Amino acid sequence: MCLLCTCLFIFNLWFVCSAPDESRGYLLVHTNGGLNQMRAGICDMVAVARIINATLVVPELDKRSFWQDTSNFSDVFDEDHFINALANDVKVIKKLPKDLSSATKVVMHFRSWSGLEYYRDEIASLWEEFQVIRAAKSDSRLANNHLPPDIQKLRCRACYKALRFSPKIEAMGKLLVDRMRAYGPFIALHLRYEKDMLAFSGCTHGLSDVEAEELRTIRENTAYWKIKDINATEQRSRGYCPLTPTEVGIFLTGLGYPSNTPIYIAAGEIYGGDTHMADLRSRYPILMSKEKLASVEELEPFTNHASQMAALDYIVSVESDVFIPSYSGNMARAVEGHRRFLGHRKTISPDRKALVRLFDKIEKGLLMEGRKVSNRISEIHKKLQGSPRRRRGPVSGTKGMDRFRSEEAFYVNPLPDCLCKRVSENVNASTASMR
């Protein structure tokens, strides 16, 4: 038996676990997706390895995703720490032993959102025939709910303790956080106003015809984006569009953040660059980014690696005083969950559907920005600030895969599984930092 303690900020968390059982074979994992999808997948595969009594081989990262990043696991994550931190849970090795490279392998697409029985019975039965199981994909392969408590805790331990970024990335991340802190308490704004996002979602509000056409062409030519015909107006009114930089400005002003609030823009290249940022910048002049906080030379080692650049934004976002995502994508969800785990640091998730209605009225001159709008925005977001609550289950009436899809994902809100103590106490201390 081992007793592993993780002191979480203000929560004392004791994890009780036992050493890994004797290994029955090796689990190879090919992760898929961008950085945050891969992170969640890696943590799930740690749990799967535990369930099926496998030795986990350090996962391979996706090099073919939209981001085309050639980084290896050890370029992005601290490999030795990953192996050592999990020593009491799962045996992890860097490479498949040489004598097994010719052993018979089975390649599996694990069924999405599978529970304990699937892995313990169906998948583990493959050991009777094979010494090596290779997971072809890693995203959403493990159920969010109804897993044994020790498995749920292991997922958190894997994600928030074992899986840290490489020393090089951590050091640069810390430097960015320190430089940002020099401006005072700050907001990290995940501004998902990037070309791929807009092309994929078909959101063209506030763009010129030429820009809208460029995005439509990209969508048309990207084979794995299935939906081609999108009505931008309807998309936006359903709340499916990322807020535009201009809308973010109205939102932040409405929430009451004064114009001298330092803001860190966590994002890749903003679509249209400065033209679309001008309004936000005029409201909030202390608008920073990794490119502004660090020199070209300092950033150079990371520049051509999308995952590593995203990791820098991830670190600053987790450490920020307030985190605000303009869209609820993988990064927003991962950071929100991590911040919850660290003691419910404030994350304000915009209710885009409600906001769009307000923005439209403002745009049409039916409503003026000011106290009334501000009260309304504050009212809508009173309960959307990352404070403690249980993870939401499936939407009622949904069935099959849609039912799983409708659940709040484990890593968005690892509660209550990963916190043993009552969560109501002391929460104020961590969330009271800004407004």
Ligand SMILES: *[C@@H]1O[C@H](CO)[C@@H](O)[C@H](O)[C@H]1NC(C)=O
């Ligand atoms: C894993 O090992 C333990 C201890 O030997 C055993 O009780 C359990 O059934 C094994 N599980 C699987 C899926 O092989």
Ligand SMILES: *[C@@H]1O[C@H](CO)[C@@H](O)[C@H](O)[C@H]1NC(C)=O
């Ligand atoms: C990834 O690792 C392999 C060896 O494991 C190495 O040959 C290769 O150069 C690495 N790739 C990068 C981009 O570092």
Ligand SMILES: *[C@@H]1O[C@H](CO)[C@@H](O)[C@H](O)[C@H]1NC(C)=O
């Ligand atoms: C898009 O939807 C809106 C609202 O439903 C509608 O008024 C408009 O005509 C649609 N546009 C196109 C091009 O179909």
Ligand SMILES: *[C@@H]1O[C@H](CO)[C@@H](O)[C@H](O)[C@H]1NC(C)=O
């Ligand atoms: C938390 O804050 C609320 C309101 O700001 C207050 O009523 C409550 O007593 C505080 N709880 C603790 C444990 O400090």
